[in-house]
Amino acid sequence: MPTSRAAELPVLDQPDEGVAPCCPPLTERPLDAEEAERAAKMFKALGDPVRLRLFSLVASHEGGEACVCDISDVGVSQPTVSHHLKKLKDAGLLSSERRGTWVYYRVEPGVLAAMGQVLTAAGR
Amino acid sequence: MPTSRAAELPVLDQPDEGVAPCCPPLTERPLDAEEAERAAKMFKALGDPVRLRLFSLVASHEGGEACVCDISDVGVSQPTVSHHLKKLKDAGLLSSERRGTWVYYRVEPGVLAAMGQVLTAAGR
Numbered sequence: 001m002p003t004s005r006a007a008e009l010p011v012l013d014q015p016d017e018g019v020a021p022c023c024p025p026l027t028e029r030p031l032d033a034e035e036a037e038r039a040a041k042m043f044k045a046l047g048d049p050v051r052l053r054l055f056s057l058v059a060s061h062e063g064g065e066a067c068v069c070d071i072s073d074v075g076v077s078q079p080t081v082s083h084h085l086k087k088l089k090d091a092g093l094l095s096s097e098r099r100g101t102w103v104y105y106r107v108e109p110g111v112l113a114a115m116g117q118v119l120t121a122a123g124r
Numbered sequence: 125m126p127t128s129r130a131a132e133l134p135v136l137d138q139p140d141e142g143v144a145p146c147c148p149p150l151t152e153r154p155l156d157a158e159e160a161e162r163a164a165k166m167f168k169a170l171g172d173p174v175r176l177r178l179f180s181l182v183a184s185h186e187g188g189e190a191c192v193c194d195i196s197d198v199g200v201s202q203p204t205v206s207h208h209l210k211k212l213k214d215a216g217l218l219s220s221e222r223r224g225t226w227v228y229y230r231v232e233p234g235v236l237a238a239m240g241q242v243l244t245a246a247g248r
C-alpha cells in the first residue's frame with residue numbers, strides 16, 4: 001500500500017488484529033456462545049457458492065488482489081459481485097482499498113490462517 | 125466400531141472418500157462452479173453459531189464422539205440439537221452410528237483436514 005494513500009484509507013494492514021482471540025481448535029473444548037458467533041460469521045461468508053468462487057478469484061489473482069473489473073466469469077452481474085465482495089469484507093475475510101475508479105480487494109491472511117488452524121486441528 | 129454392528133450401519137468409516145477431489149487451495153486457482161458448490165455446503169454448515177457450538181461439542185468430546193444425550197448446555201431443545209446434528213451429517217462433517225436408543229455423532233477427520241488445508245494454504 002503506498003504511504004501517500006494511508007491517510008485516506010481505513011487501517012487494513014493489520015491482519016492479525018482480532019484473529020488470535022477468536023477460537024480454540026474445535027477439538028480442544030466446546031466454543032462458547034461469543035466465540036461461535038464470531039467464527040460462524042466467517043464460515044457463513046464462505047457458505048455461498050458464488051461468494052466462495054469470488055473469494056477464490058481474489059485469493060488466486062495475480063498479486064493477491066483483484067477488483068470488480070478483474071472479475072467477469074462467474075455468471076453474475078457486477079453489482080452482485082460488488083455485493084458479495086462487500087459481504088466478505090464485512091466478515092473480515094477481505095480488506096479493500098480504493099484506487100481511482102476501482103476498489104481493490106485482498107485476502108486477509110491472518111484470519112484465514114486462523115480459520116484453517118481451527119479446522120485442521122479438528123481433523124486430527 | 126464393533127464388527128458385529130457393521131451390517132446394520134451405513135458405510136461411514138471411509139473419511140477420505142470424496143474429500144480429495146473437492147477443491148484446490150483457494151490461492152491456487154479460482155474454484156469452478158461445481159467445486160464451489162461442494163465446498164460452500166460444508167462452510168455453510170459451520171456458518172450457524174448454534175451448529176458450530178454443537179460441532180465443537182462433538183469434536184472436543186471424550187473419545188471424539190457424542191450423542192444428543194451428552195449435549196445439554198447450548199440453550200436449545202433436544203429436537204433442535206438433533207436437527208442441527210443431522211444438517212452437519214448431511215454436509216459430510218459428521219458421521220453417525222446408532223447404538224440402542226441413541227445416535228452417536230463423530231467428526232469426519234478427512235473432510236475437516238481438507239477444508240483446513242484449503243484455508244491455510246490461502247492464508248500464506
